[in-house]
Amino acid sequence: MRVLVTSQVGKKVLMAVSGQLMTLFVIVHMLGNTTLFFGGLNAYAAKLHSLLLLVWTARLLMLTALVAHVVPGIQLYLENRKAKPGSYAIRNSLRATFASKNMVWTGMIIGAFLIYHLLHFTFQFIHPEQGASANIDPLGRPDVSRMVLFSFQSTAHALMYITALTALLLHLTHGIQSSFQSLGLNTDRSIPVIVRSGFVVAMVLFLGYIAVPLIILLGILKG
Amino acid sequence: MNLTLYVWRQKGPHAPGKLARYEARGISPEMSFLEMLDVVNESLIREGEEPISFDHDCREGICGTCSQVINGVPHGPQERTTVCQLHMRSFRDGDTIYIEPWRARAFPVIRDLIVDRSAFERIIQAGGYISVHTGGVPDGNALLIPKENADTAMDAAECIGCGACVAACPNGSAMLFTAAKVSHLAALPQGRVEAKRRVCLMTEEMLRQGFGSCSNHYECQAACPKGIRVSFIAKLNREFIKALPRGTNTAPPSPSHGTEAKE
Numbered sequence: 001m002r003v004l005v006t007s008q009v010g011k012k013v014l015m016a017v018s019g020q021l022m023t024l025f026v027i028v029h030m031l032g033n034t035t036l037f038f039g040g041l042n043a044y045a046a047k048l049h050s051l052l053l054l055v056w057t058a059r060l061l062m063l064t065a066l067v068a069h070v071v072p073g074i075q076l077y078l079e080n081r082k083a084k085p086g087s088y089a090i091r092n093s094l095r096a097t098f099a100s101k102n103m104v105w106t107g108m109i110i111g112a113f114l115i116y117h118l119l120h121f122t123f124q125f126i127h128p129e130q131g132a133s134a135n136i137d138p139l140g141r142p143d144v145s146r147m148v149l150f151s152f153q154s155t156a157h158a159l160m161y162i163t164a165l166t167a168l169l170l171h172l173t174h175g176i177q178s179s180f181q182s183l184g185l186n187t188d189r190s191i192p193v194i195v196r197s198g199f200v201v202a203m204v205l206f207l208g209y210i211a212v213p214l215i216i217l218l219g220i221l222k223g
Numbered sequence: 224m225n226l227t228l229y230v231w232r233q234k235g236p237h238a239p240g241k242l243a244r245y246e247a248r249g250i251s252p253e254m255s256f257l258e259m260l261d262v263v264n265e266s267l268i269r270e271g272e273e274p275i276s277f278d279h280d281c282r283e284g285i286c287g288t289c290s291q292v293i294n295g296v297p298h299g300p301q302e303r304t305t306v307c308q309l310h311m312r313s314f315r316d317g318d319t320i321y322i323e324p325w326r327a328r329a330f331p332v333i334r335d336l337i338v339d340r341s342a343f344e345r346i347i348q349a350g351g352y353i354s355v356h357t358g359g360v361p362d363g364n365a366l367l368i369p370k371e372n373a374d375t376a377m378d379a380a381e382c383i384g385c386g387a388c389v390a391a392c393p394n395g396s397a398m399l400f401t402a403a404k405v406s407h408l409a410a411l412p413q414g415r416v417e418a419k420r421r422v423c424l425m426t427e428e429m430l431r432q433g434f435g436s437c438s439n440h441y442e443c444q445a446a447c448p449k450g451i452r453v454s455f456i457a458k459l460n461r462e463f464i465k466a467l468p469r470g471t472n473t474a475p476p477s478p479s480h481g482t483e484a485k486e
């Protein structure tokens with residue numbers, strides 16, 4: 001099993017498994033967000049946080065996946081850059097896409113955003129006076145809705161989230177389909193299907209996520 | 224046809240290189256790309272200049288030595304065609320053409336358009352073979368191979384080892400080449416015996432030779448003159464994952480054959 005961290009192919013297997021785990025998390029997270037649209041966010045958050053075992057298992061799993069993803073990701077990026085000294089006078093990409101060529105950069109944007117996002121909504125270091133733990137809703141639950149609604153009244157803030165989500169869209173547009181190939185779960189017939197499905201999933205996630213800052217910014221959802 | 228060429232000129236492995244401009248005059252559309260370069264070289268020789276060095280051998284698209292990146296595309300604009308089989312009718316009168324060598328750390332330039340591709344040889348030496356105890360010729364059909372597997376093996380065996388996949392890959396990876404060899408042998412009963420060792424040894428050697436890894440850009444498939452498909456890379460990945468439980472996978476071949484064949 002040592003080859004998982006020494007071999008180039010092993011590193012990609014690690015990246016694919018961790019990438020898929022994180023993608024699953026991102027899907028569940030988006031489904032959770034939709035409770036905001038029906039006024040159920042506080043109830044959802046309260047229920048979720050009462051399931052301590054589930055929350056902490058998910059957190060530890062995601063932290064492990066992140067490390068197993070970012071470390072080989074950066075190693076491979078550096079290795080690959082060294083393997084290709086200089087390019088051609090004219091470079092004609094035949095199949096590579098903007099998304100596939102910028103995985104490391106969209107990944108870095110997601111990473112930076114992740115830190116901000118955790119400081120903001122999880123640890124509530126940013127605007128602590130608006131944080132869910134500082135405000136209780138009429139039913140005595142931490143007021144997550146209020147925190148979210150307050151945050152996205154700011155255009156700059158909403159735009160920052162939308163930018164990070166665009167990076168995620170690009171990362172997953174290539175990433176989802178690529179992970180199936182890295183795990184060998186591909187044949188000539190499945191490749192085009194997986195490429196298209198990966199794009200659809202990435203797009204649905206993107207739209208689902210940006211809906212939150214957008215409808216708040218546009219004043220459709222008010223406190 | 225009259226063309227303007229920008230050709231990579233480099234005196235030796237350590238000399239700095241640069242693009243030099245040449246005019247190719249009176250080229251017939253029926254000429255192959257290499258014949259066009261022959262014409263240019265003849266005029267260079269007449270003028271007392273050093274001719275352009277380029278690799279070629281069979282000139283019929285089977286040996287894989289002709290290695291030129293034409294306008295940023297390995298083997299030029301025509302799909303599934305080697306440089307030697309590319310004809311000047313694929314270009315228009317007055318075109319400007321950029322001609323460069325394969326670029327990858329594992330393929331150092333020897334001179335002008337010629338690169339050293341022995342790194343491929345070393346990947347093959349690492350495991351791209353089957354160990355056989357030679358003896359009498361086996362009877363025909365003594366070893367039954369399903370038609371589907373035979374076809375897969377034949378498709379993979381089309382690889383001529385030209386290196387266009389490496390040249391096209393933004394990571395300078397040799398995955399398509401290695402995957403074709405691994406898949407070719409893994410599809411056949413004779414090759415299954417050493418399949419696990421092979422995939423590990425060959426991918427390790429790929430790293431050691433300075434090739435990058437596969438980011439699934441699929442540039443290689445688009446550049447391959449023989450139509451080798453990236454589904455073989457998926458097959459290599461499958462073989463690699465199957466070999467994972469074996470530990471470090473670098474153990475010498477076991478003397479007793481056939482123990483792995485039953486998987």
Ligand code: HEM
Pocket residue numbers: 012013015016018019020022023026069070073074076077103104106107108110111112114171172174175176178179180182183437438439
């Ligand atoms: C946090 C910082 C991140 C960095 C620096 C990063 C970096 C990368 C890089 C460089 C690759 C391409 C590897 C290659 O093919 O050579 C990649 C692939 C991938 N990433 Fe990320 N990533 C990050 C976060 C994420 C997240 C949050 C997800 C999922 C929600 C994700 C999902 C994927 C997937 C599915 C792949 C495809 C794996 C494969 O090709 O087998 N990444 N990442």
Ligand code: FES
Pocket residue numbers: 278279280281282283284285286287288289305306307308
């Ligand atoms: S010279 Fe042999 S393939 Fe082109």
